[in-house]
Every structure is written in structure tokens, then in C-alpha cells.
Amino acid sequence: MDLSFSPEHLAFREEVRAFLRSALPPHLRDKAAVDGNFDHHEVMEWHKILFKKGWVAPHWPAELGGPGLDVTQRFILTEELELSGAPTLSAFGVYMVGPLLIQFGSDAQKKRFLPKILAGEEVWCQGYSEPNAGSDLASLKTRAEDDGQGNFVVTGQKTWTTYAQYADWIFCLVRTDPTVKKQSGISFLLIDVKSPGVTVKPFLTTGGTPAFCETFFDGVVVPKENLVGPLHGGWTMAKALLGHERTLIAAVGLSSRQIRRIKKIAAGTPAGGASLLEDPGFRNKIARLEIKLRALQMANYRAIASAQLGHAPGPESSILKIRGSEILQQTGELAMELMGMNSLTWFNEEGTVPAIEQWVPSTFNYLRATTIYGGSNEIQKNIIAKLILGLG
């Protein structure tokens, strides 16, 4: 039983910290200090800095441009990036379509797409959900029909296509056979967003930022070489992808940063001649949340240590998404509560509330998404009930 990181891993953590201290440009650092909302250009600016360092895709194999890190180093890198407040890179290329191409793509597809994902030269978004296919994703209806001339013709609508307005490519689950069991007629297709017939309509999230989009496909011609894996084999591949990198989904670093910010807000909020951090009720409330996070962190450590030793994910790893997303939401709620009347603020000019509080109301709203995306927590519970507890 050993809870300590090895000297090599501790040294790696120091290396990451040193890099972050020097590499994060001042204007991004200032924004990070108040947990500002980074726009697309800022995210891509940071993407390119990380690319130069070779740390864009911690979990990719070295021969495809990954840094060749082990499980624990990947976790350390991710945690330190989260703790620093640096922009979070878009997950769609690096964490979703990239690993899928690595596992299932043809050599030509890997050669064509992976380098540009790494370099940040092509931005990706995800076309999974549809207006009538949310948790029941396999009921999706967007059709891809063979035109007999080497192409698919795609017609339908995708939703929650986050950051599609900035994307060059979208990876889609499409129906290629409507006559069989719904899971068996789905294929995985890469579509150029600039193709004729693709329309992207951004809309605001409750956080007041334009993250979400709807994407419409009207007779879009897609060459067959953009099919990944076997025809009608998309569902299996999409499911395989969900199992990746579970230890990162707990977002322990993000929540730690949030709790630190909560303490700072409390320390800066006067109450009865002292600060809210001295208020026993609030102080204990913060402590309770931190303890919850610490329990999750320990479960995450167990999952990492187990993966580092090459074991298959144990039952402890299946709870990470559920509890991690709940805690992240609760950090937003507690920050709002500490702010009192300041929590009413909504995109007012600088100085209306302390800088550290400026983005809290937006974040608080957007964090409602954490228990929904990536397979809603209810879906996660269905899976655990069936696969681990043997209920059904």
C-alpha cells in the first residue's frame, strides 16, 4: 500500500509546473487567475503552445505524435493543466476522434487526420446526438445513402454539436441500414463542415456563451474514404471510445481549482467583522465539499494505480464520472452561495463584482451540463446496475 508518487513521477510533476509557469502567456495567465472564459482563439493559441512542447495528446502513442507518457504521468499532466487554469483544449479531436482513428482508422486516415489534430490545424466537433436521439443514441435517424458513385449522401440533423461554429470537421454517427436492429445499422463518418449542404446554427447555453450548435445536413456528399471502420460498425466503435481515459473524467484538478477559488472568495467576503472563511457554517460547508472531493480523488488514485499496473478498470473507476460531475456542479453552487447578492451579476462591466467572481454565475449555469454530457448520470447508473451489480 503506497500512496506516494515515485521520484520519477514527482520530477515529472515539477517539470509540468515549471513549463506552465513559463509557457502560459501573460494575457492568458491573467484570465486564468480569474477563471475567465477563454474564447476559441485563445484555446487554439494554447493548443499550439502545447503542441510545440509535445503535450497536446498525452495518451497518444509516441509513434503517432504522443509524448509517450505512462498512465500516471498522463494523469499528472492533466491535473496540473487543470489546476493552472490554462485553457482546456477541445476534447473532440484529441480525446475523441483521434483515439478512435488510432484504434480503428485506416493508415491513410491516420496519416491524413492525426497530424492536423495534433498541430491544431484542423478543429473537430462531434455529431452524435439528434433532437430525438439523446440518451437513446442508437435511435439516431441521420441517413447516409450510397450514391453508387463512391459517395455517401447524408441528410439529417445533429444537435449539441459543441463548437461546430469553429470546426473544420465533424465526426458523425449516421444510419447506413434502416432495416436492421437499430445498433447494427450505424456507421462512423467523417464530414468536412465546409461541404455544400452543411449548415451550422450556434445557440447560447444557459451560461450565456455560444458553446452549443445545431448542425443540419441536406444532401451532403461525403466520399466513402471518410468511413471509419467497417460499414454498419459505428456503434461498437463509439461504445469502445466511451471506455477511454476514465481517470481523467473525474475532473479532480478542475474541482480542486474551484474549491481553492471558493476559499478565496470566502476569504475576500466580509461578514460580521471578519470574513466568510471565518464563519463556522460556511467554513464547514467548504470543508464538507473538499472532503467529498478528497474521497473521489482517492478513488481516482486507485483507478490510476490499477491502470498503471496494467489491470482492467475495476469497479472503483465506474463511479468517477457520476461523482466527479456532481462535485463540479456543487463547487459552482457553493461559489454562488458565498457571493450572496453578488451572485445576481450577469455579464456586467469589470469591477461590478470582484474579478474572481466575474465568471461564477456563467460557470454555475454551464456546469449543469456535466451530469448530462458524456452519457447522463442516469445512463451511467443504468450501466453500473446492469454490468456491475447484476440487476436487470
Add this chain to the structure above:
Amino acid sequence: MNFDLTDEQKLLLDSVASFVKKQSPVSRHRALREDPIGWSREVWQRMGEYGWLGLALPEEVGGLGGTFADVALILEQLGTALTPEPFLPSLVASIPILRLGTAEQKQTYLAPFAEGRTSLALAWAEPRSRFDVSDVETRAVKVGDKYRIDGSKRWVLNGHAADTILVSARTSDGERGEGEISLFALDRDTPGLTITPVKTMDGHHAAMLTLTAVEVSVDRRLGAEGAAIAALEEAMDIGAAAACAEGAGIARAVLDMTTDYLRTREQFGVKIGSFQALQHRAVDMFVEVQLCKSTAILAAIKVSDPDVVERKGAVSAAKVQLAVGGRFVTQQAIQLHGGIGVTDEHDVGLYFKRMHVLNALFGDEEHHVNRYARLPSFTAGLAS
């Protein structure tokens, strides 16, 4: 980081699991509830022979020199079947003897315990102390080469049966100072010591003590006069970490019991485990079980950390998780069993009771939240 068990630990775990299954199913605890002692001296001696009692004790007193993390494995496994022997109270009492005792005292009090010939108890709680080991009204006044001790102690775990009882007492005229607490090792038949056995909710027994002009020689004092507080605090943390380990075993056992029930019980013509409301509740239990196990490991490792702040933070976090998670798991276990869960004949109620007792021992939820929130580590580095 590595939480895999070593080969030795796997062997140990297997032997405890096999003991629980073959020699100490829950039915044994159930039957012993009516016994005035509530546990078996014969089984205790066997635990000594297996090396479990002396596992973390040094070799010079007949121990095996293991770590608390090893002991936690035993506790967790014993928790799954509510094994009634006084493992936890004796373990807690052994800590001050180890930390403060002379070589001779260690030999006298720990060697027979390691063999399973004696059991121990630590008497610290008093009417006004709640969870504060330094709030001691019992007084020990030095008269010549003896101490005269007067006072009372409450809820002394295993006090009804222990051969050696450690008693904390204030050895100065002060009221609350931490540097005035001493510990004395008393035989149970010491004149002036009145032991009143009491029953506890979990089917175990404890004792209330009255000390009236109890005279003990100076060699009964553990460590220097007035220097016992650090060892007492550590003993409480060992107790809390032990409760977390046992509680993790209990939580796992009741989850298994509950999912078994959901897979077999039928209503409306189907297994009730097919209902999503109950599936999700079972998953909520599963989440807490995993977190209780994780924090029990955290506490088991960190309770031996020389950095006291680090130790206290980890132990308090774990004890709060046990309070919140353990309570939820055992409550919902009863709920999902329905009416049968509220009957004495079903085991789930026994686990519920034991979990409550563990949560009330060595600092409850509120105590540990308060302690955690006031550690220097809680506000460290906020300026940057």
C-alpha cells in the same frame, strides 16, 4: 502509487476471509448478543495464535512488525460478518502503551495481548468531554510513591471484559490544559475501581467506570507525567481509521446483501431488481461503498504519517465519508429490504446498528468536519 496487495497481504486476507466464513458467520455474533461478555475468549486466543492481534506490534513483544494498513485488512474483513471480538478497542488501547510505555510496561501489557491471553480497553470519555480527549476531570494526585485517582469514565469499549484498562487523568490542578493529562494502566480488580457493564446498541458491551480513591504505584503511569495527550490523540485517530476499515467491510457486505435481495425478491410478478428506481438507489449505494473503501485506504496509510496535520486531515476526511456514506448505505439497505429489514431476525439491522456505533465513536461527522476545517492545511497557500 500502488494499492495492490502484496502476496503476504493476500494470504492474510484469505485466512481472515476463511475464518469469517467458517468460524464466525454473523450468526455467532447474533447468538453472543445475550452473553454477558458478548465475545469468546477461545476465539480471541485463536486470533492471537494466527498472529492477527500482534500484527502491527513490534517483535520484542511477540508482534510481527506489520503496518496499520495490514491491520485494516483484517478489520475490514471482520466487519463483513460483525465479528464480536474486541479487536478494535484493544488496538486503540495498545497505541499509548506502544508510544509511552517503558520496555517493561510494553512486555507486561502487550505481550499477553499479542498472544490473545488478555484484552485491553482505553477509558478516556467523561460526562462533559464529548470527543475531546483533553477535557479530563478525573484527577490523579501524587501521594508519596503512589497516585490516588478519583473520577468517572463513560462508554469504555470492552471495559466490561478487559484485563488491563488505561485511564486518563489530570495530574495537575488545572482545568483544561493539554499538558496535564497522564495515562495509567489499571488491572480490572484494582480496589476502588467500580466497573459497571452496559449494553451497546450493536449487541456489544462496554462499561461505565467509577474511580474512588484508587491507589496505583508510579510504575503504572505510562510516559512522563502530563505527557499523554499526543498518544491519546493518535489512539483516537487509530480508532477512527479502524472504524473506517471495519465500516468499509460493513458497507460492502450490506450492498451485497441488498443486491442479492433485489435479484431474488419478486413483486408485481417480476424481480424487484428490474425496477429502475431501485437499481439507481443500489448504484447510489455502490458509489458510497467505493468511496468508503477508498477513504478507508487513505486513512489506513496516512494514520501512520509522522506529519500530524497530514494524519488528521486524512483521518477526518475518511471518518466524514464513513459517516455520510456508511449511514446512507445501511439506511438504504433497510429501505430496499422493505419490512423484513426492520425485523430483528434479519441481519441487515445488525449491520445498521454497528455502522451507527462506528459513526459515533472516535469523533462523529460534525467533530471531524470541524477538525478538518480548522487544520492549517485547510487555508494553506490561499494568498498565492
